[in-house]
Each structure stands twice: as structure tokens, then as C-alpha cells.
Amino acid sequence: xxxxxxxxxxxxxxxxxxxxxxxxxxxxxxxxxxxxxxxxxxxxxxxxxxxxxxxxxxxxxxxxxxxxxxxxxxxxxxxxxxxxxxxxxxxxxxxxxxxxxxxxxxxxxxxxxxxxxxxxxxxxxxxxxxxxxxxxxxxxxxxxxxxxxxxxxxxxxxxxxxxxxxxxxxxxxxxxxxxxxxxxxxxxxxxxxxxxxxxxxxxxxxxxxxxxxxxxxxxxxxxxxxxxxxxxxxxxxxxxxxxxxxxxxxxxxxxxxxxxxxxxxxxxxxxxxxxxxxxxxx
Amino acid sequence: xxxxxxxxxxxxxxxxxxxxxxxxxxxxxxxxxxxxxxxxxxxxxxxxxxxxxxxxxxxxxxxxxxxxxxxxxxxxxxxxxxxxxxxxxxxxxxxxxxxxxxxxxxxxxxxxxxxxxxxxxxxxxxxxxxxxxxxxxxxxxxxxxxxxxxxxxxxxxxxxxxxxxxxxxxxxxxxxxxxxxxxxxxxxxxxxxxxxxxxxxxxxxxxxxxxxxxxxxxxxxxxxxxxxxxxxxxxxxxxxxxxxxxxxxxxxxxxxxxxxxxxxxxxxxxxxxxxxxxxxxxxxxxxxxxxxxxxxxxxxxxxxxxxxxxxxxxxxxxxxxxxxxxxxxxxxxxxxxxxxxxxxxxxxxxxxxxxxxxxxxxxxxxxxxxxxxxxxxxxxxxxxxxxxxxxxxxxxxxxxxxxxxxxxxxxxxxxxxxxxxxxxxxxxxxxxxxxxxxxxxxxxxxxxxxxxxxxxxxxxxxxxxxxxxxxxxxxxxxxxxxxxxxxxxxxxxxxxxxxxxxxxxxxxxxxxxxxxxxxxxxxxxxxxxxxxxxxxxxxxxxxxxxxxxxxxxxx
Ligand SMILES: Cc1ncc(C[n+]2csc(CCOP(=O)(O)OP(=O)(O)O)c2C)c(N)n1
Ligand SMILES: [Mg+2]
Numbered sequence: 151x152x153x154x155x156x157x158x159x160x161x162x163x164x165x166x167x168x169x170x171x172x173x174x175x176x177x178x179x180x181x182x183x184x185x186x187x188x189x190x191x192x193x194x195x196x197x198x199x200x201x202x203x204x205x206x207x208x209x210x211x212x213x214x215x216x217x218x219x220x221x222x223x224x225x226x227x228x229x230x231x232x233x234x235x236x237x238x239x240x241x242x243x244x245x246x247x248x249x250x251x252x253x254x255x256x257x258x259x260x261x262x263x264x265x266x267x268x269x270x271x272x273x274x275x276x277x278x279x280x281x282x283x284x285x286x287x288x289x290x291x292x293x294x295x296x297x298x299x300x301x302x303x304x305x306x307x308x309x310x311x312x313x314x315x316x317x318x319x320x321x322x323x324x325x326x327x328x329x330x331x332x333x334x335x336x337x338x339x340x341x342x343x344x345x346x347x348x349x350x351x352x353x354x355x356x357x358x359x360x361x362x363x364x365x366x367x368x369x370x371x372x373x374x375x376x377x378x379x380x381x382x383x384x385x386x387x388x389x390x391x392x393x394x395x396x397x398x399x400x401x402x403x404x405x406x407x408x409x410x411x412x413x414x415x416x417x418x419x420x421x422x423x424x425x426x427x428x429x430x431x432x
Numbered sequence: 433x434x435x436x437x438x439x440x441x442x443x444x445x446x447x448x449x450x451x452x453x454x455x456x457x458x459x460x461x462x463x464x465x466x467x468x469x470x471x472x473x474x475x476x477x478x479x480x481x482x483x484x485x486x487x488x489x490x491x492x493x494x495x496x497x498x499x500x501x502x503x504x505x506x507x508x509x510x511x512x513x514x515x516x517x518x519x520x521x522x523x524x525x526x527x528x529x530x531x532x533x534x535x536x537x538x539x540x541x542x543x544x545x546x547x548x549x550x551x552x553x554x555x556x557x558x559x560x561x562x563x564x565x566x567x568x569x570x571x572x573x574x575x576x577x578x579x580x581x582x583x584x585x586x587x588x589x590x591x592x593x594x595x596x597x598x599x600x601x602x603x604x605x606x607x608x609x610x611x612x613x614x615x616x617x618x619x620x621x622x623x624x625x626x627x628x629x630x631x632x633x634x635x636x637x638x639x640x641x642x643x644x645x646x647x648x649x650x651x652x653x654x655x656x657x658x659x660x661x662x663x664x665x666x667x668x669x670x671x672x673x674x675x676x677x678x679x680x681x682x683x684x685x686x687x688x689x690x691x692x693x694x695x696x697x698x699x700x701x702x703x704x705x706x707x708x709x710x711x712x713x714x715x716x717x718x719x720x721x722x723x724x725x726x727x728x729x730x731x732x733x734x735x736x737x738x739x740x741x742x743x744x745x746x747x748x749x750x751x752x753x754x755x756x757x758x759x760x761x762x763x764x765x766x767x768x769x770x771x772x773x774x775x776x777x778x779x780x781x782x783x784x785x786x787x788x789x790x791x792x793x794x795x796x797x798x799x800x801x802x803x804x805x806x807x808x809x810x811x812x813x814x815x816x817x818x819x820x821x822x823x824x825x826x827x828x829x830x831x832x833x834x835x836x837x838x839x840x841x842x843x844x845x846x847x848x849x850x851x852x853x854x855x856x857x858x859x860x861x862x863x864x865x866x867x868x869x870x871x872x873x874x875x876x877x878x879x880x881x882x883x884x885x886x887x888x889x890x891x892x893x894x895x896x897x898x899x900x901x902x903x904x905x906x907x908x909x910x911x912x913x914x915x916x917x918x919x920x921x922x923x924x925x926x927x928x929x930x931x932x933x934x935x936x937x938x939x940x941x942x943x944x945x946x947x948x949x950x951x952x953x954x955x956x957x958x959x960x961x962x963x964x965x966x967x968x969x970x971x972x973x974x975x976x977x978x979x980x981x982x983x984x985x986x987x
Contacts, residue, residue, distance in 0.1 A: 151832065158848075187832050192673070195840070202837060203848050208828035209837040210676055211847075212669060213699050219666040223673025223681065224828075226657050227631060231677070231829050252662035407655040415678040415827060417655060419628030421759070421795035427622060427650060428789060431612035432460075 151185050156206035167318035167344030167355075168198060171265055172205060174321050175234075178328035179207070189232045192221040194246060196238035196272045198265035198344075215245025218253045221260050226402060228413045229259070232332060239266040243279040243299045254308035254337055256401045261331040261338045264301065265318075267346035268353045275349035285352055302381035302393060305339040306374070311398035312338035313377065315390045317362045318345070319355055323390065330392060336400045343388070358388070365391035372396050433488055436498040437560065438515075439553075440481035440508025443474050446553035449578070450502065451482045453557045455613055456574040458486045459786055461566055462607025466897075467784040468494035468973070471723040473638075479507055488607070491785070492750075492897035496977040500563075502556050503529075523556060535563075535599075542593050551590035558594020565603035568595055612789050616780035616894070619751035619790070620710065621646040623758030624682055625654055626795045629708075631674040631681040633659035633667050638722050639778040640684040640712035664689035668696035672705045676838055678801075678827030680762050684710030684774075687729055688718065694736045697771055701741025703838040704815065704823070704863065706765035706772075708758070713777040715971045724971030725778035727893055727944040731952070733773050734922045740860070742768060742867035745922035747775040747893035749878065752787045753919060754780070756794075763798045768866045769825060775921070777944070779973035780894035802826055807834065813845040814838060817858060821865030871923040877916040879928060881907060885914025888936035890929065890962075892918035892950050894973070895942055901976030906983065918950070924957045933960040940964040940986070942979060 155176045162168045179189055189207040193199035195214035202209025208231070210220050221235040242250055242264045253262075270276040275288035280301065284293040305313050312334040316324040324342065331338035343362060345355045369391070370376060377394035402408045411417070437454065439447050451467055459465050463486045472478035483494050498516060502523045503509045509522060509529060516522065526536040537559055539552045554575065561571045571591060579587050614622075621643045624632070634644045648658040661667055667683040674681035685693065690711040700707050711733050715726035733745050744764060748754040754776065761772040802824035808816070812834040816823040823845075828836040837847030842859060844850040878896065881889075881903040891899050896917040906913045914936075916929055933939055939962050941951040946969040951962045966982045968974050 185832065186835055188829055190828055200849070203839075206835060208835045209839070209847070210673065210703075211837075211839045211841065211849075212672070212703075213695060213840055216665070216669045216696070216699075219661075219669030220673030220676065223631065223633075223670040223675075224677040226659075227674045227677035227679040227681070228827075228829060248662050249666050252666070405652075405657060407652065408657065411655065414630040414655070414657065417630065419680070419797050421626040421628070421792045421797060424622065424626040424654065425792040427625065427654075428612060428792075431614045431618070 153180055153183050153185050155179055155186055158204050158206070160200065160204040162197060163348050165347040166197070167267060167346070168265060170318040170321055171263070171324070171342055171344060172201065174324040174328055175263070176205060177325045178332065181325070182329055182332060184232050188230065189234065190224055192224065192233065192235045193217050194237040194241040196241045196270070198236065198238040199241060201236050215241050216249065217241060218246060218249040218262070222253065222256070222258055225258050225260050226408070226414070228415045229402060229408065230413050233260040234263060234332065235260055236263045237265070238271065238278070239264060239268060239280045240270045240278040243301055251308055254305050254310045254339070257311065257336045257398050258401045259336055261328070261334070262340065263328065263331070264341045265344045266301070266341050267344045267350055269346050269350040271346050271349055282352065288349070300382060300384065301341050302339070303378060306378055306381055306394060310339050310394070311336045311396050312392070313381065313394040314338070314340045314392045315343065315388070316340055317343045317358055317390050319359055320362070320390070323364065327392065334395065336398050343390070361386060361388045362390050363387055365389050365393070434485070434495070435487070436483050436485040436495050437500045437502060438481055438483045438498040438512055439502045439504070440479065440512055441504025443472065443478050443480050445504045446550065447480055447482055447504065450553040450557050451484055452578065453554070453571065453574045454484045454560065455784055457561065457566055457571045458484070459611060459613050460570050460609050461604055462609045463488060464491045464611070464786045465613055465784065466491035466494060466786070469782045470972070473723045479505070479511065481508060481512065492900045493975045496975060500560070502560065504552070523559065525552070537594070537597060543590065546586050546589050546593070548586045551586050554587045554590040555594035558591040559598035562595045562598030563601050565600050567606060610789070611786040613784050613786045614751045615782055615784050616748060616751045616754045616776055617642040617712070618646050620748065620754040620758050620774065620776065622790065623755040624708070624762070625650060625656065626792055627759040627762040628680050628797055629656060629682050629762070630679040631657050631659070631671065632683065633661045633670045634683045634685060635661060635664050635667060635689055637686045637689045639714055639781040640686050640689070640710055642781065643684050643710055664692035665695065668693040668707065668709065669699070671707050672696060672700055672703065675706045676828070676836070682708040682710070684712065686712050686714050687716050687720070687732070690729070690733070690736070694738070697737035697743070698739055698741065699840050700771040701737055701739065701743065701863070702840055702842070704769040705838065706769055708761045708765055708772050708774065710774045710776065712781050713775065715969065721971040723778065725944060725973050726969060726971060727777055727895070727949070728946070728969070730775065730892070730921070730945070730949040733775055736773070741863055742770045742870060743922070744770065744772045744870060744920070745775055746772065746919055747921050748780060749893060749896035749917055749919055750780070750787070751785055752790065755790045757919060759795045763796065766800045767798065767822070768870055769822060770866065775893065777894050800825065804831055811846055812836060814847045815843060815845045815859065815862070817845060817862055820869050821862045867923060874920040874923050874925045876925045876928040877918040879914065879916055881914035882911055883914070884935055885932065886912040886937045887914070888932050888939045889913070889915035889942055890939060890950065890954065891915065891942040892921055895944065898974045898976045898979055899942060902979035902983070905976060905980050921953070924953050926958050929954065929960065930958055933958065938963040940966065940983070942966045942974070944968050944974060
């Protein structure tokens with residue numbers, strides 16, 4: 151079986167963190183031996199969200215803020231597919247915030263990679279939900295006046311069973327995180343630090359490099375309180391790695407006919423199966 | 433025989449119980465039943481009423497005048513007595529009201545003796561069974577199906593006691609019963625299940641919710657994933673994910689929730705993904721009258737979604753129509769790879785009507801998926817240009833060497849972003865080509881009345897029933913009336929209306945909205961002139977009597 155992912159020419163700016171994320175994604179899928187026809191990449195709108203056009207996997211490039219809902223529909227309809235939702239920080243934590251919160255509650259078996267460049271890239275540099283307080287942008291001339299979202303703390307409090315942070319500047323480490331997230335049975339949240347070389351002059355490659363540090367080998371990622379503390383750490387030091395990982399029952403496993411049945415897409419349809427329901431109406 | 437019983441009272445008093453028992457008992461005695469339900473948006477209190485009408489002939493609407501009022505509150509006597517037929521009767525508890533000519537029963541006292549005040553409705557039901565001379569055994573069975581254990585015991589006692597103390601006025605002859613009794617949303621849901629819906633997600637909103645709750649009640653048994661999700665924005669996006677993956681999926685809401693789906697409606701348009709979406713109308717704007725009826729969303733659903741793309745709108749006319757049209761909608765959505773909107777309205781979602789049993793063996797499931805040998809070698813073209821605009825469709829994960837890419841941007845044949853002038857023009861033309869072809873396969877409206885009417889009424893959706901009885905009534909006086917009632921309404925079928933409209937002296941539109949939205953479609957799509965209009969927008973459904981009255985006022 152062919153497990154190699156072809157790449158196509160992107161329209162990202164030279165030096166954009168999205169290139170590194172794509173390299174890691176290709177490597178993670180190939181190392182896991184998932185063939186392209188069994189993988190689906192679901193995105194919203196933004197620079198990050200163009201991913202399905204630049205790698206040869208199944209793709210659903212939907213609407214801004216709406217990467218997660220179709221990802222859910224796909225996974226519930228065909229549990230045999232590897233479903234990866236992928237989008238920017240604005241897409242995920244801003245426009246799609248309600249879907250984000252509720253997808254975590256649902257715990258469907260999908261991996262979620264958020265390209266977090268702390269800015270709106272596609273629309274040319276407006277503040278995003280993760281832009282720092284006070285940062286001057288192409289729209290916030292006097293600086294951003296709202297507190298940033300703390301994405302990992304948010305997913306932890308919503309009950310996510312897998313919470314991690316990666317850095318696009320450390321590809322080997324990112325590949326491992328992506329593989330773990332894909333293999334995790336349930337919703338896996340991976341926020342990826344990604345420099346935007348054109349629109350975010352604060353959070354540069356060097357800025358992240360100076361701050362990102364790997365969680366130590368003896369870090370206990372089953373300790374919720376510790377994970378929560380680490381999730382709030384976003385200043386001079388930023389932890390990367392798996393902050394939290396525990397087993398949780400998935401949403402789909404709560405349905406007997408999905409857990410033990412064929413993928414819904416393979417169920418044969420026959421109108422006569424429903425005829426007996428009419429008995430209630432006599 | 434054509435007899436109507438009105439049951440009125442406060443919400444939570446058990447009106448539904450009496451109505452359900454009456455419906456089943458009368459239907460099983462071999463009669464046609466039509467129940468009109470009038471709710472206020474309240475769980476307790478307020479004034480609610482329902483009218484159970486029955487006859488040995490098929491019924492299509494409710495009557496303005498009633499023959500019996502079973503009043504659970506004094507208020508319902510005051511509100512409804514003006515609509516009582518001359519030889520009608522009012523059934524009340526003797527402790528509540530003392531008036532000459534009333535049919536007094538000690539409902540409350542008996543209930544206390546039996547030891548449960550909640551059984552008043554059942555005692556009243558027993559008295560009505562006696563009054564009409566119906567078979568007590570059929571009534572007993574209906575009670576047995578409705579209650580369990582100790583509650584059943586007291587209700588059975590109440591039924592018998594009510595029957596014993598009641599007076600007998602009529603003697604209803606038992607006939608053979610072969611019908612079902614069902615409302616529009618139940619029928620719609622049955623149609624969806626028959627068509628093989630495997631995923632339904634939505635967010636509760638009256639009057640659409642009962643579609644979802646019915647399917648949910650059969651979900652495990654039928655292997656359907658029913659999902660109450662965070663909002664309607666997510667709902668249609670989830671449905672599109674599901675249909676992309678290859679299952680039949682559906683969502684539904686009412687105006688406000690449907691409004692939240694319009695962004696994804698447009699996504700369905702450009703990604704060319706099938707979807708079936710229900711809009712159960714209630715009066716707007718905004719929250720409007722949440723438990724009442726209107727046809728105010730016609731133009732809204734036709735134009736829902738930004739940009740231009742093909743979609744279909746089917747307005748549902750009766751429960752039976754809802755069943756067959758829903759099943760058909762799934763085929764059309766997949767045939768043309770587009771959204772199909774089922775437009776219903778509160779009146780139809782709630783009224784109960786006897787129908788011939790639905791013929792499940794008449795339902796065809798046509799998926800229009802392409803087999804491997806219909807595909808080109810090499811990369812799969814999800815949006816391949818074809819003569820009819822429909823590209824070969826496969827599911828992701830189906831073939832080892834094919835990946836499926838859908839995209840909300842303008843895209844090339846593979847689904848990749850492409851802004852070239854040529855691509856844009858060809859893709860727009862390809863998508864709209866589907867709409868042109870669809871226009872040849874839409875169904876003309878249902879025709880009623882005389883063949884070449886002088887007066888041609890035109891309506892859509894659930895107004896069908898009222899109009900059917902009105903036309904029959906008017907034709908008794910002078911046989912010159914006809915009517916067309918639209919089901920498929922977008923693309924707008926024009927053949928029949930042009931044929932009949934040309935020769936008619938006058939075209940009169942009948943709509944449950946303020947601005948005449950169907951009339952505007954006729955103006956837009958034909959050269960016909962609408963000469964009169966009956967518009968109602970008070971949230972209450974039109975019936976046959978009212979149409980006749982309003983027509984006479986027009987003249
Ligand atoms: C409903 C809607 N609102 C706004 C937009 C415009 N828009 C597209 S992408 C985007 C923000 C992109 O930022 P982010 O999600 O962080 O992605 P990035 O480009 O940084 O990767 C905006 C505001 C849109 N396409 N749709
Ligand atoms: Mg961004």
C-alpha cells in the first residue's frame with residue numbers, strides 16, 4: 151500500500167512556519183503507515199487552513215471557524231478514516247470557539263492541530279484571540295485591549311484527555327507529538343507555536359526559540375493540576391510536549407451500533423427495514 | 433356525519449391525553465380523524481385547545497364551528513361557546529360551572545373517590561365514548577396502551593365510571609379501519625428513516641424539534657446517530673461532513689436556527705455536497721410566535737446562502753406528502769449534489785390526520801455514486817466538467833488510489849483553489865447547469881376542482897387541506913373553481929399554472945404571510961396577473977370555512 155504523501159506548491163510566504171508543520175505532518179502520517187486515501191484533513195479558512203491543497207490526502211476545506219463540525223460528521227460516518235482537523239488560532243479559538251469547546255466535551259476520536267501564530271495571517275495582520283495584550287497590529291493601532299485566550303488551559307478545563315503544545319521550529323519533536331495525537335483514542339488538542347514572518351513581528355522564530363523548552367522525561371502527564379499549571383505558563387518560558395494525557399471513553403464508543411458495527415457509510419440501506427415503525431400509528 | 437369535539441383548558445391539564453384517546457378510539461372505529469392543535473408557548477397555564485374532528489369521509493382541515501366542548505376550565509367555555517353549533521353541547525364538571533343546557537358530570541368528585549385528580553380527562557373521555565355510542569372495549573384498549581401499572585388501574589376505573597354515568601346520544605356504527613393516524617413531523621421523520629438517514633444533528637427549536645426527537649426515539653433500533661449539538665451553525669457543517677464521508681444526513685430547525693445554517697448552505701452549494709434541511713416555519717421576525725404557524729420564510733429559504741448556487745425547495749402539504757417528499761429529497765440531493773430544503777409549517781408539524789398506510793416498498797434509494805471504472809485514470813477530479821454539470825462522486829477511503837478533495841473556495845476540477853477567469857466561469861456554469869436540468873424534473877403543483885376553472889386559487893404547503901375543502905364547498909354552489917397547490921416550489925414549476933392561468937377569469941393567491949411571497953414568485957416567473965389575494969398572518973392556520981368566507985368578501 152502506498153503510504154507516501156505527495157506535496158504540492160504552496161502559496162505561503164517564504165520562511166512561514168506552515169512549511170515546517172507540513173513537513174512534520176507528512177512524516178508523522180508516513181511513519182504511522184496511514185495511506186493517503188484513509189486520511190482526511192479538515193480545515194477552515196486562513197493560511198493554515200490551506201493545508202489540504204498542499205498535501206495529497208483527502209481534504210475538506212470548509213468555512214472559517216468551522217473545521218471541527220465537518221470533522222465530527224466525517225468521523226462519525228466513517229470510523230475507519232483518520233481524521234485530522236487543522237486550522238489557525240483565529241479560526242479555532244475565535245470564529246470557531248463554540249465548536250472547539252463542544253468538540254472537547256464530545257471527545258470524538260480526531261486529532262486537532264492548531265497553527266498558532268498569534269495573528270490573523272490571511273487577512274493581513276489583525277489581532278487574533280492569542281495575540282498578546284498591548285501588541286500593536288494592523289487593526290489595533292493602540293495595541294490589543296483584550297486578554298489573550300489560554301488555549302491549553304481551556305481545553306484542560308473542558309475535559310480534554312490529550313493536551314499538547316509543539317513548536318514548528320523543532321520538527322522531530324513535533325512529529326512525535328503529531329503521532330501521539332493521531333494514535334490517541336479520543337479528541338487530541340495540539341497547539342503549535344508558529345512564527346508568522348510577515349504579520350507578527352513580536353512572536354518571531356527567535357522569540358519562540360528563546361522560550362520553548364521541552365517538558366522533562368520524568369514529567370507526569372497524568373497529573374491534572376501540574377498540567378494546568380504548565381498550560382498557563384506562557385512568558386519567558388513556554389513548555390512544549392504532552393502536558394496531559396489520560397484515557398477517556400470516546401463519544402462514538404457510547405453508541406453500541408457504532409462501537410461494534412460497521413462504519414455507518416458501509417451499512418446497506420433498505421426502506422423496508424423501517425416499515426415496522428408504522429405500527430405505532432395504527 | 434361530520435362531528436367536532438373541542439377540548440380546552442390550561443397547559444398541563446391533560447388535554448393531550450383526551451385527544452390521544454379520542455383519536456385512537458374513533459380511528460379504530462373506522463372513521464377519518466383530523467385534530468387541530470392550538471398551543472400557547474407555555475408549559476403550564478395559559479389557554480390551550482384542540483379540536484378532534486371525525487367523519488366517515490376523508491378530512492383535510494378543521495372546522496370553525498364545533499359540536500361539543502369539553503371544558504377543563506371556565507375560561508375555555510367563555511372563549512369557545514360562540515363557536516358552538518346550535519345543537520352542540522358543553523361538557524363541564526358540575527363543581528366548576530352550573531348552567532342550564534350544559535352537560536354536567538361530577539368529574540372532580542369521581543376523581544377524588546378513585547383517589548387521583550389527574551384522571552379527570554379520562555373520566556370525561558369515558559363520558560364522551562358513551563355519548564357518541566362508541567365501543568367501550570376499543571376505548572379500554574387505547575387507555576391500556578397509554579398508561580402502565582397503578583396509573584393504568586386508576587385510569588381504567590375513571591374510564592368505566594365516566595362511561596357509566598354518561599348519557600348516550602348517538603350510536604356510532606363500527607367500520608373497518610385500515611388507516612394510520614400521524615402528524616407531519618412524524619411522517620417526515622419516517623420518510624427520512626425509510627430513505628436511510630444515518631446521521632441527524634440539530635439544536636432544538638419549535639416546531640422542528642419533534643422530527644429530531646422522533647428519530648432519536650428509534651436511533652439505536654435503526655442504527656442512526658442522532659446528535660444534539662452546540663448550535664445550528666455547527667449542525668449543517670456536521671451534516672456536510674457526514675455526506676462528504678458518504679452517509680445520508682439531515683438537519684432541521686425553524687426560522688432563527690435555519691438563519692444560522694445559511695453560511696453552510698452556501699458551502700453545500702460550492703462544495704457540491706448533498707444535504708437535506710428542514711425549515712419548520714413559525715411566525716417571525718425573530719422569536720415571533722414560537723408555537724404558531726406561518727408561511728413567511730418562502731423567499732428566505734429560496735435565497736438562503738450567499739452567492740449563487742443550485743438548491744431545491746419542496747414545501748410539504750400533508751403528512752403523507754411529507755413522507756414521500758422527504759424520501760425523494762434524499763435522492764434528489766444526491767443526484768444533483770446539492771442542498772434540498774423541506775419547507776414545512778407549524779400547522780402541518782402538529783395536526784394529526786388519518787392517512788392510508790405509507791407504502792415503504794414504493795421508496796427507492798438512489799445514491800448516484802460512481803464505480804471505479806467510471807473514473808478517469810490518475811488523480812480523481814471531484815469537480816470534473818460534464819455535460820449535465822454533475823461530476824462523478826465517490827467516498828473518501830473507498831479507492832486506494834483516489835483521494836477526495838472538496839473546497840469552499842472557487843476551485844479547479846480537482847478541488848484545488850483556483851482564481852483563473854476561465855475556471856471561475858466554467859465552474860459557475862457547471863453548477864448552475866444542474867439547476868437548469870433540475871428545473872425539467874420538478875413536479876407540477878397538485879390540481880383540484882374543475883378542469884378549466886374560472887376562478888383559480890394558488891397556494892403552497894399546508895394550505896392544501898383548507899383549500900381542498902373550500903374548493904369542494906364553493907363548487908357545490910357553482911362549479912367553476914379550481915386550485916393549484918405547490919409542493920416543489922424552487923425551481924418554480926410554471927407549466928400548469930400557465931395553462932390554467934391563461935383561461936381563468938381570475939387568479940387568487942392564498943398565503944399565510946403578509947406580503948404575498950408566492951404571488952411575487954408568480955409575478956417573477958410567469959406573465960400571469962394575480963387578481964386577488966387572501967393573506968393571513970395572525971399565526972393561526974387557515975381552514976376551509978375561512979377561505980370560503982374570505983373569498984366571498986373579496987367579491
Ligand atoms: C465568516 C468569516 N469571517 C471572516 C472571514 C475572513 N477571514 C478569513 S481567515 C481569517 C483569520 C485568519 O486567521 P487564523 O485563523 O489565525 O489563520 P492564519 O491565516 O493566521 O493561519 C479571517 C478573519 C471569513 N473568511 N469568513
Ligand atoms: Mg493565525
